[in-house]
Amino acid sequence: MNKNKYFTPCVIFLLACVFSLSSYAANTLAGVRIWAAPESTRVVFDLSASPQYSHFTLTNPYRVVVDLKEGRTSVNLKKIANNSKIVKGIRISTPPKKGTLRLVIDLTKPVKANLFSLSPTAPYGNRLVVDLDDSQKVSQEIKSKNLTVPKKVRDVIVAIDAGHGGDDPGSIAASGVYEKKVVLQIAKKLAAKINATPGMKAVMTRTGDYFVNLNKRSEIARNSKADLLISIHADAFTSPRPKGASVWVLSMRRANSEIGRWLEQKEKHSELLGGAGEIIQNTDNEQYLAMTLLDMSMDRSMAMSHNVAGKVLSHLGKVTQLHKSKPESASFAVLKSPDIPSILVETGFISNAREAKLLTQKEHQTNLSNAVYKGVLTYFKANPPTNSYFASQAQTRHTVRKGESLSVLAQRYRVSMASIKKVNRLKSDGLRIGQKLIIPKA
Structure with missing residues (x-):
């Protein structure tokens, strides 16, 4: 038997395996x-x-x-x-x-x-x-901002966060529509409406197709001294059936519904996708957050968030179907800033074919951005921040009715009798029925 006859093919086979493994x-x-x-x-x-x-x-x-x-x-x-x-x-x-x-x-x-x-x-x-x-460059910009002399009458600052971006596409529709793209388009339309309003200014966490770490988004809002943070997203689910817009606020408890818990995990996954190297790296931050949540400022922030969310929902319901008619609660990372009232607007389900198509249409995007804008404007006109342009324009007018006195009005509006007399140039405490008064801000 010729051994070489079988040896040569074996060598060729082994060499092929080596090259295959190397490849x-x-x-x-x-x-x-x-x-x-x-x-x-x-x-x-x-x-x-x-x-x-x-x-x-x-x-x-x-x-x-x-x-x-x-x-x-x-x-x-x-x-x-x-x-x-x-x-x-x-x-x-x-x-x-x-x-x-x-x-x-x-x-x-x-x-x-x-x-x-x-x-x-x-x-x-x-x-x-x-x-x-x-x-x-970042530190120099922050330093220059801190050196800026505040105006006597300031703008209401609204931070607008277009979700995802860059290497993080967010949810993807069956048709290939990327969440990161449509939410940026809606966010830019919302910012334009706010910037066109006297007494308001928009600050965007991203203005192009790039990723911004979730913690950085809150930092941008904080450095801009934002009165409100609005995060714009497009919802998604494992089934194509769910549809409609919703508004979310921070919950100190676990998410209060099954879809809330699913969304919470989706956003955590998104954080890993977009910036795994910059996620909170020690538990001290989480402990600090838990402690801060107990502070009264958090209570105020959450109360304001719920109020704004309700007004935004009421206007969204006029231009699109709602998935939930009341604000929902979940532990989204972008909403965890304890000192900034924050809401997350899900503009619709991108996993629903009809809504995915709507979200790409300019007219629908404009309607959605206008609805969010109207809700925010309604809130701040009714609750103008101290020293803001809105506060300077806010004047309560009252027509005196039978049985009303200066002390009764002072108690009702929680202002001093002296301040009412001063703003109306009254020389005495007496009032007459039908008299029109300006009630100063409390």
């Missing part, structure tokens, strides 16, 4: 996406497997170097879309050893780099995320 072990870089935000940039590397990596930064010139173990790519890095003011470009460099893919992110300035991997979540596979934060 299988390689982590292929399939694509690169750059998401630019005003104060940061996110670079996402799409990979065929969970990455094993290391990184370091260099100066003169500034750059971030990422070494991807067993990495390879055929992507033309020169043709990647890039609108970042931080990233000059991305290139491949000589690796420290064979089998490593060295990626270099060339920068325009020194930035803080934060790297983390994300596991597959539709529509994306394995990813390596590089967050580049222009922290110096």
